[in-house]
Amino acid sequence: MSSSGTSAWGLLLLRLAVGAVFVMHGWQKIFVMGFRGVAGFLGPMGFPLPVVAAIVLMLAEFLGGLGVLLGVFTRYAARKSASGDAASSRGR
Secondary structure, eight states, X not given: OOOHXXXXXXXXXXXXXXXXXXXXXXXXXXXXXXXXXXXHHHGGGTOSSHHHHHHHHHHHHHHHHHHHHHTTTHHHHHHHHHHHHHHHTOOO
């Protein structure tokens, strides 16, 4: 069994790692791929309004990841980031 202090540090480390992954993926979509690149990726997958979906996806991953990293509305931010990430990896 671990002490509650050890569990707290483990959860903090996990939260920082997950938040960093979402921020990096959102940053890549915003600053490397751009809106058109992400929309071009989502369109063939069958997303309706791929440009709107791209904007929502990019902001959800980036801002949600920042929220998780900073601990601001952590559960809400994690849920939104995860749902955005799940939507972007949806296969046909």
